[in-house]
Amino acid sequence: MAKSFLSTTAGKRILFLLMIPIVAILNFVAVKVAIFLKIPFFLDTWGTSLGVMAGGLSVGLVGGILYNLYMGFFVWTENPNGWIWALVNIWVAFSVYFLFKAGWVNIRKPGKLLVSSIIVGITSSVLIVAILFAFWGGVETYEGVLPTYDALLEATGSKTVAAVGEKFITTPADQIVSLFLAAIVFSALPKSLILGRK
Numbered sequence: 001m002a003k004s005f006l007s008t009t010a011g012k013r014i015l016f017l018l019m020i021p022i023v024a025i026l027n028f029v030a031v032k033v034a035i036f037l038k039i040p041f042f043l044d045t046w047g048t049s050l051g052v053m054a055g056g057l058s059v060g061l062v063g064g065i066l067y068n069l070y071m072g073f074f075v076w077t078e079n080p081n082g083w084i085w086a087l088v089n090i091w092v093a094f095s096v097y098f099l100f101k102a103g104w105v106n107i108r109k110p111g112k113l114l115v116s117s118i119i120v121g122i123t124s125s126v127l128i129v130a131i132l133f134a135f136w137g138g139v140e141t142y143e144g145v146l147p148t149y150d151a152l153l154e155a156t157g158s159k160t161v162a163a164v165g166e167k168f169i170t171t172p173a174d175q176i177v178s179l180f181l182a183a184i185v186f187s188a189l190p191k192s193l194i195l196g197r198k
Contacts, residue, residue: 006192016055016195023051023063024070027089030178031071040144041174045092045124049182053105055195057097064089081135091127095120096179107183117179121172128167138163145170 005011026047034043045064052060065086072083099105099119104112132138138160145166152162186194 019055020063023047024067027067046178053186060093117176121175125171
């Protein structure tokens with residue numbers, strides 16, 4: 001029986017190289033949809049998570065970095081430090097990789113998948129808050145998160161508490177949606193398109 005091209009060494013190499021820009025494109029499309037719908041998060045790491053699951057750590061990692069470098073240099077041009085958000089995709093890639101290898105990122109185990117999403121979300125929140133305060137003074141102005149930020153500001157009277165609190169609310173929610181979406185898509189992929197192994 002003849003082997004399919006994707007099962008050959010050359011086919012796997014080509015698939016590997018194609019997966020990296022696909023990860024970046026998935027993240028880009030997701031953030032555009034999120035902005036259009038004005039939802040309170042970006043969903044721009046779900047492609048990174050899917051890339052880790054389907055192609056391995058290097059696919060998700062490089063694809064996530066590629067996305068952030070593109071956004072930082074060509075889209076978020078109002079601030080020269082926009083590329084720094086690549087650190088979040090790097091963190092997500094490593095976190096999802098280890099949780100996936102442990103068998104926790106699996107649509108057939110929704111409880112563990114939910115816990116994994118919350119772990120990635122909370123730890124990412126710490127990194128995001130650190131970046132915000134280091135490069136943007138701590139206050140996020142993205143329209144989608146303003147209702148959450150404004151509600152916390154009204155309740156606490158503190159811009160700092162509102163900025164930090166908003167991230168610890170919206171980022172875990174972002175990761176819950178992103179990881180469940182990635183796990184659902186991964187479960188539907190044919191085996192010929194999966195390079196990474198648990």
